[in-house]
Amino acid sequence: MALKVKVDRMLCIGTADCVAIAPNTFELDDEAKSVVKKQNGDSDEKLLEAAKVCPVLAIIVEDEDGNQIFP
């Protein structure tokens, strides 16, 4: 499966937990908000883990058909 991720910038508070877990996918921009720099830079497991540790649930995970599977 190739999960897709999006970041809700209105929710992100820049804790960088997602960057720590999936550094090939997420990075903080100059506003200290997480952005997706590359889809599928990390494994699906890491993408889901990153979404689950986000304290404000700002990371939206979709399956390859575009169905939201988290949160």
Ligand code: SF4
């Ligand atoms: S873990 Fe959540 S709040 Fe923290 S930087 Fe990533 S998206 Fe933003």
